[in-house]
Amino acid sequence: MNTQIQFDIVIVGGGLAGGLAALALAKNGFECAVVDAQDPQTMRGAAFDGRTTALAYAAGRLFKRLGLWDAIEPKAEPIRDILVTDGQARDRFRGGAVSPFHLHFDSRELGPDTPLGWIIENLTLREAIFEAIDNNANVSLFAPARRSGARFGAGFAEVDLEGGETLSAPLIIAADGRFSALRAEVGIKVNKWTYPQTGIVVTVAHEKPHHGVAQEFFLPPGPFAILPLTDNRSSLVWSENKTAAPAFLALEDEAFIHQIEARFGPYLGKISLASPRWSYPLAFHLAQSYIAPRMALIGDAAHAVHPIAGQGFNLGVKDIAALADVLTEARGLGLDIGHMSVLENYQRWRRFDSTSLALGMDLLNRLFSNDITPLRIARDAGMSVVGKIPPLRRMFMRQAGADFGKLPSLMQAEA
């Protein structure tokens, strides 16, 4: 049996980016289908994804506009301060004196009660997005549903599902992640390299409060971030030399905790593990094009950046909000939303921004993840300059908050 179902947009990939894109586009009146091979019940389970996401304050506005924020806010920890230290914590805490080689970003400098962002468990985001999709008449979820093919015709693109349905739309959005199959199928190449680093992610509970401070220590193997979570917990993102990482991952809990404490010192008091350990190879990739006829790439399908400043997800949010603006404007003119003359506007808006940010993060990682004396002197001088000049400091904070460049309407501040 073959049924053809017509949509305005078919989104391949039901992860955070795909789900959010569906909700953003549905809000603007587009009828969307979301296709994912996995069962939503599995994706909504605690065992599916133990990672956390740094949501920048400008990206948070999109969640508010889509009505997702009420469900997320109780489980989102606001970032009030960011402390960046070149070297180990003990350097800073040694003898009570603070190392001059650190940077302090204080959200209060940008305004009262506006955090720089929030740290949120992916599970929380996923649950809010799926719940909203279930209640949205403009979004049809096809999951679990395997894709058996995709065709990009002159007027329409079509996605065949193994169940027999064919989903047809003038535009397909590829939100199928860093190994995007759709991207490969249409022949878009990626520029990529891997870092000699493994990202180790774990949630810890601790004795003392974190006061909403996100800490980042630049250690020779790579950055080590302690990100504040609700309920006296923190999410650790530990970039470790990839040859050394397996040994750390294999340690008994007590020895693993000891390794963590050795890296950031005693300021959180006694810590215990509050989640399994997750690890993934750190890699960089950028799609050479974000568009093809009747197709647009968003999120990790378009780019993956070093997690050094927690910007990966926020780039994806900006993709979604920008694409929503471009498609809505085109529809308002009666244009074909899958036509390259329309999609070019999306590419022009997003590709330069993502590329410069990705390369910036790459440079930071290279600059800091070493113990080379001249580089250390240069970067520490840089940090003290940034730290002493308030406008420069605020500029960095807006960067961290994804509040820079031309902001799409879903990410603009309330008028």
Add this chain to the structure above:
Amino acid sequence: MTAQINTTATIDPDEVSKFSAIAEEWWDPFGKFKPLHKFNPVRLAYIRDAVCTHFKRDPHSKKPFEGLRLLDVGCGGGLVAEPMRRLGADVTAIDASERNIKTALAHSMTMKLDIDYRATTVESIAAAGSPPFDIVLNLEVVEHVADIDLFLKTSADLVRPGGIMTLASINRTLKAFILAKVGAEYVLGWLPRGAHDPRKFVKPEEARLILKGSGLNITAVAGVSYNPLIDVWRISEDTQVNYMLTAVKAQK
């Protein structure tokens, strides 16, 4: 001028692939019609806003032109006719060139858009006694016709009382000669050489006089200007080169 028999364009299945190939050229945003694709959104926005203001439609609704009968004169490959149909209008689109009409029809079929394409002229449509339209679009046509008085009068007769005409053309000024003739044809190569005869460019004031004689009053004139630094067209106050105007026929 003698009235021809108007027939809705039909397309022989053997010709579909031939005209689809030509349609691909028309619709290739990086091909020879690239300048037209760049130029198109600003024209569409002007038309949408003029129509929505005149007929009190919500420009943000899904089909703001629903129920309006629209005639697109000199439709070419359908770059305006298709968006008009998507906005909800009942579109009749005409072009003197049989090849253009077949190309546009082939493309609208792949897009599953129902547009009444006809290889004919306004004179023939009028002579055949077509009921008048809510909206008549004359985009980049008047500077190509042989008898502008006759053409505009005939077009004006096809606007129903209470309906509107949107006209886009090129002004007859030195600036237009330099930019739209020399610049577009010889320097930038946007248009084939000889595409325009600058003596046939039309001043808005001339259009105003002819239209007024046919009961249409111009309510707005806007310039359409190109910014080469950012490669963007936008509506401006400078009507010295490209301009668009809206004319309204009084209710009876």
